[in-house]
Amino acid sequence: DVKVTQSSRYLVKRTGEKVFLECVQDMDHENMFWYRQDPGLGLRLIYFSYDVKMKEKGDIPEGYSVSREKKERFSLILESASTNQTSMYLCASSPPRPHQETQYFGPGTRLLVL
Amino acid sequence: GENVEQHPSTLSVQEGDSAVIKCTYSDSASNYFPWYKQELGKRPQLIIDIRSNVGEKKDQRIAVTLNKTAKHFSLHITETQPEDSAVYFCAARSGLGASKIIFGSGTRLSIRP
Numbered sequence: 001d002v003k004v005t006q007s008s009r010y011l012v013k014r015t016g017e018k019v020f021l022e023c024v025q026d027m028d029h030e031n032m033f034w035y036r037q038d039p040g041l042g043l044r045l046i047y048f049s050y051d052v053k054m055k056e057k058g059d060i061p062e063g064y065s066v067s068r069e070k071k072e073r074f075s076l077i078l079e080s081a082s083t084n085q086t087s088m089y090l091c092a093s094s095p096p097r098p099h100q101e102t103q104y105f106g107p108g109t110r111l112l113v114l
Numbered sequence: 115g116e117n118v119e120q121h122p123s124t125l126s127v128q129e130g131d132s133a134v135i136k137c138t139y140s141d142s143a144s145n146y147f148p149w150y151k152q153e154l155g156k157r158p159q160l161i162i163d164i165r166s167n168v169g170e171k172k173d174q175r176i177a178v179t180l181n182k183t184a185k186h187f188s189l190h191i192t193e194t195q196p197e198d199s200a201v202y203f204c205a206a207r208s209g210l211g212a213s214k215i216i217f218g219s220g221t222r223l224s225i226r227p
Contacts (some may be wrong), residue, residue, distance in 0.1 A: 035217075040219060042120070042220045043158070044217075045216070048214060056131070058214070071197070101207060103160070105157040106157060
């Protein structure tokens with residue numbers, strides 16, 4: 001059974017703080033993703049990674065960076081948090097081909113930036 | 115790049131009736147179309163998917179249809195039950211061999227008892 005975990009369920013930070021969101025998967029998946037979920041906007045891709053130390057920008061990368069030093073861990077970094085980054089953040093992973101399409105999501109981190 | 119539009123944003127149906135959610139995509143090279151269900155307070159989970167070489171796929175009470183010419187695909191839920199209440203997301207995979215999936219904006223489905 002695939003397990004994707006995120007370091008926090010709820011997080012409150014202040015404007016300007018550096019924020020780290022951690023995601024870990026235990027199924028040796030190559031691909032990992034970070035999304036943010038906002039009402040009426042669905043799931044928007046921030047960054048994804050298809051291998052260790054590899055990263056690709058998604059649709060809304062501005063204000064974010066990522067780190068993938070180990071295969072099982074994918075970190076999302078908010079360099080200087082702003083109030084418009086208040087959101088639900090979802091991590092996902094997917095296995096290698098031919099089953100790479102199925103994405104397994106973590107429980108989400110609800111971030112509030114004050 | 116790929117764009118996926120989903121309608122309606124909210125849908126309320128009587129228990130036992132059918133529900134239909136529709137999506138359109140822009141990238142004609144898209145070849146994989148999953149549907150995810152997210153129950154309140156839970157993570158999205160894959161419920162059904164379809165590939166571009168198939169026109170329809172069914173799994174018990176849920177079915178998905180794909181019209182490649184029109185770039186439309188739809189989710190059909192028959193004999194709806196209270197546990198079908200959730201937010202449903204359609205998605206399309208963009209690009210050959212890419213793992214990137216573009217999601218629609220979601221449909222909040224409510225089942226009235």
